Amino acid sequence: MTSATANAGVRTEVNQIANGASKYSNNNKKFIKNNASTSNMLFFAIAVLYEVLYLIFQFIFTTLESWYLTVFPRKMKSLAGEIILVTGAGHGIGRETCYLYAEQRAILVLWDIDEKGILETKKLLEDRGYTKVFTYKVDVSNRDDVLATAELVRKEVGDVSILVNNAGILPCRPLKDHSPELIEKIFKVNVFAHFWALDAFLPRMIEKNHGHVVAMSSFCGILGLANAVPYCSSKFAVRGLMEALSEELRTADLFKGEKSRIKFTTIYPIMVNTGLVKNPRNRFPILLDLLSAEKVASIIVKSIRREYKEVSIPRTMLTMDRLSRLIPEKFNHYVRDFLDTGLDPDN
Secondary structure (H helix, E strand, O other), X not given: OOHHHHHHHHHHHHHHHHHHHHHHHHHHHHHHHHHHHXXXXXXXXHHHHHHHHHHHHHHXXXXXXXXXXXXXXXXXXXXXXXEEEEEOOOOHHHHHHHHHHHHOOOEEXXXXXXXXXXXXXXXXXXXXXXXXXXXXXXXXXXXXXXXXXXXXXXXXXXXXXEEEEOOOOOOOOOHXXXXXXXXXXXXXXXXXXXXXXXXXXXXXXXXXXXXXXXXXXXXHHOOOOXXXXXXXXXXXXXXXXXXXXXXXXXXXXXXXXXXXXXXXXXXXXXXXXXXXXXXXXXOOHHHHOOEOHHHHHHXXXXXXXXXXOEEXXXXXXXXXXXXXXXXXXXXHHHHHHHHOEEEOOOO
């Protein structure tokens, strides 16, 4: 056997050994990887199962808590010393709530495009002995006007801690009779005004991690009605705005590791006797009659003080709406036709 042949044989054996070792190493790695994946999947499945069980516990606990708070409502917070800004304070619900905020010894900032109306509200408050009242004529649909007046409020009064977006308009007529200008105006007053006021006051609430945002929606923000298509659309928008903003602050990391203490309350009154609803239609007044502004104002202020997130007036309407979504749509139509409640066109 020659030396070259011997060396070739040795190299072959070495290569075979090396290949065998490489195959063993690769097979070993695959075995470890497969077992590691199986282990990870098992751990993941156990973790998910634990979270599902914990969610079931949370569902039971929060349901019992909700029932308890329905029977024994949480204690109402004090509004003393809070700077409360109310838009649309020159009449109706805005004016009536101001009386109740004043009784709580709050500092009131009244906004309205109707200067005569807010001056009258201020005088009525002063006649009752309340003097911490500041009035500003503001077009809430105009962002520049809102921001400029907000800066004036900060200088003359202080930081607003409770913002009540109450201003709104309600033209009732078929959609075909709404001009583009009127539709735009409805959204400017009923929706965009909320954004401009939040733009002006929410940053300081976030900075202090203290504040309360209140929005007047409507039952038309829960249920669509004929002759009020743009109005219903605007009130649905307010509902979405409040729900999304509340969730955004709940999950945002803006408060140095603390939870957000900024509260949100959305109010859904049905028909209120303030002059906005000119031709209500109601087959059964005993069930769904026009509500007085005084009664609605009382419920609103109590809801703010108890920090409720959503309140319909009457209280059962939100629950009834959620239940109605579970039954056939055609049957809902039959119920609506039977109740025959809605808004007829303005004259």
